[in-house]
Amino acid sequence: MDFDVVVVGSGLVGASLALALKTAGLKLAVVEAQPPQPVAGAADWDNRVYAISPGSAAFLERCGVWRELDMARVSQVEAMRIVGDDDRSELHFSAYDAGLRELAFIVENRELQRVLWDALKRAQHVEVIAPAACKALTLAAEAAQLELGGGRMLHARLLIGADGADSWVRAQAAIEVEMRRYHQTAVVANFATTKPHRGTAYQWFRRDGVLALLPLPDARVSLVWSTTEEHAAQLLELAREELAAQVVAASHGMLGDLTMITPAAAFPLRLQRVRQLVMPRLALAGDAAHNVHPLAGQGVNLGFRDARELARVLLQRGAQTDCGDYHLLRRYERARREDIVATQFTTDLLQRLFNNEISWLAELRNFGLRLTNRRSQLKNLLVQHAVG
Ligand SMILES: Cc1cc2nc3c(=O)[nH]c(=O)nc-3n(C[C@H](O)[C@H](O)[C@H](O)COP(=O)(O)OP(=O)(O)OC[C@H]3O[C@@H](n4cnc5c(N)ncnc54)[C@H](O)[C@@H]3O)c2cc1C
Structure with missing residues (x-):
């Protein structure tokens, strides 16, 4: 096995999840299609900002960023x-x-991406593979197999799709998504x-x-x-x-x-709901797993709560447990269901109302x-x- 865990997507959620797994004793890789570029004129203000909850800030503190x-x-x-x-x-x-x-x-x-990316590049426990193009994904009983552009093949016990709202991983795994513009x-x-x-x-x-x-x-x-x-x-x-x-x-x-x-x-x-967050050897997190209206400023906070919970499940798995085991991943799915459904329901209801x-x-x-x-x-x- 090349890796225990491969995370596809080093956005805010994928990067923070990889950092939160520092002490999990897992061999990790993060695959990113478009690494963040240093911005010229960084004295300007980024027009994309987030309302980060104190809970998410505490999680990012534990990630060291x-x-x-x-x-x-x-x-x-x-x-x-x-x-x-x-x-x-x-x-x-x-x-x-x-x-x-x-x-x-x-x-x-921009500022959040910068600190997360710098921390990922410094982290000893993560191999960052970027820029990289994902070509094919196969989920077999023993491993997830990810083919990258150039022919490199990665094998992992667990593959995590943190590749955003238009998730390639989700599509490859044929996980159904209900979308409403x-x-x-x-x-x-x-x-x-x-x-x-x-x-x-x-x-x-x-x-x-x-x-x-x-x-x-x-x-x-x-x-x-x-x-x-x-x-x-x-x-x-x-x-x-x-x-x-x-x-x-x-x-x-x-x-x-x-x-x-x-x-x-x-x-x-748009509003996006997925039928399942996990399947054997695979888990989704962040916008790959849910997309909500920004009126409550909850999108990335939900994603950080996914990362926090998935990291907790993997950290507490016990040395003998396979980190891609379906029953283990179901613990993550069950723990996240209520928060995700409640946030989707409330933001959608307010928007409609x-x-x-x-x-x-x-x-x-x-x-x-x-x-x-x-x-x-x-x-x-x-x-x-x-x-x-
Ligand atoms: C206008 C607006 C305002 C918002 N305001 C807030 C707010 O105040 N508070 C809040 O909590 N949320 C807010 N959100 C929501 C927030 O932007 C998202 O929830 C958050 O960015 C999702 O992060 P992510 O890491 O899951 O996905 P993304 O940020 O989309 O990151 C996905 C990463 O995966 C990479 N990737 C994609 N495909 C591949 C591939 N095939 N191979 C490898 N890598 C790939 C991408 O390059 C990217 O780096 C807002 C959203 C909008 C639209």
Whole structure:
């Protein structure tokens, strides 16, 4: 056997999983098609940012990468303010009320990729094979066999697909995936503000979708505007000043005037569910295993929870246990099922509830926001799940 475990994909989930397996006593390889490239002009802000939960931050700390981040580029979310589409109904969360130091951290994608990639390259327990093209996968009783471009053949007791939403591994294993397009696009860009954000993340539920302004260090914010495909196309055609003006109007000038500091980018949105996370000799993690609407900022946090759980199962497997054993992998699948299904259900329900013109539903959703805001126990439950 060449390896005990081969991870395909060194995105945030695949890389963190490989690092979390440091003490598992396993021979590991990570296969990556497109290693991250150093970015020229890194003083600019990445327009792709994540709200990383304290639970995910603690996991990344255990992987040895959180402390490698440039903390001057990371901001803490101390409060959240969610506004309904009647512009009156609001839901507030505060770290202070929940007895926490912060609700989340806002971290640039580029910065996270950098620290994870550097740690992978340094790790003694991992062979990084990149750039590499996967050509064929065979799952036999004793081993998974992965053929790479150039003819190299890898044999592993366990193959992990962490290769994103369009997973090649998932397709090769013929794992069924149920996909529904939201017919929405997330428009992202960063702005300088004239009013301070005070560590608050803002979110407006609107008829066209959901607009979020996430705090970046100093007077800057990151926009994630999930809106209809047509509206997104219009926004992307606007000059910088015009797009800024649209965001000011949509956010009711909450943060004063905005100046765009990075170009806008767009991501099509979809819901994806898979029938199974594991089969003999194979497991899926991260976006390969689930894809959710970004309105709750949970996508990569779900993926980090997959990585954390799969690493735990493999670390606790016992020296004699084959790490690709189906019964062992089922433990991972069973442990992750509830969290994944609940997050898919909640984000999808919220998306449907607010993306709807029926008037009684409009009343109901805004009433729901106000009601939740008055129920401190319910708010605490929601916070505890989100900080997970
Ligand atoms: C607009 C937007 C905002 C978001 N905001 C948040 C947020 O605030 N918080 C949050 O938690 N989540 C957020 N998400 C979700 C988050 O982006 C994803 O969940 C996360 O990036 C998934 O990570 P991953 O490692 O599973 O997959 P990916 O990041 O897609 O990584 C997959 C890796 O596999 C590699 N790969 C692919 N195919 C192959 C192959 N055949 N062979 C070898 N390598 C391969 C790729 O090159 C890549 O490196 C957001 C998503 C969107 C669209």
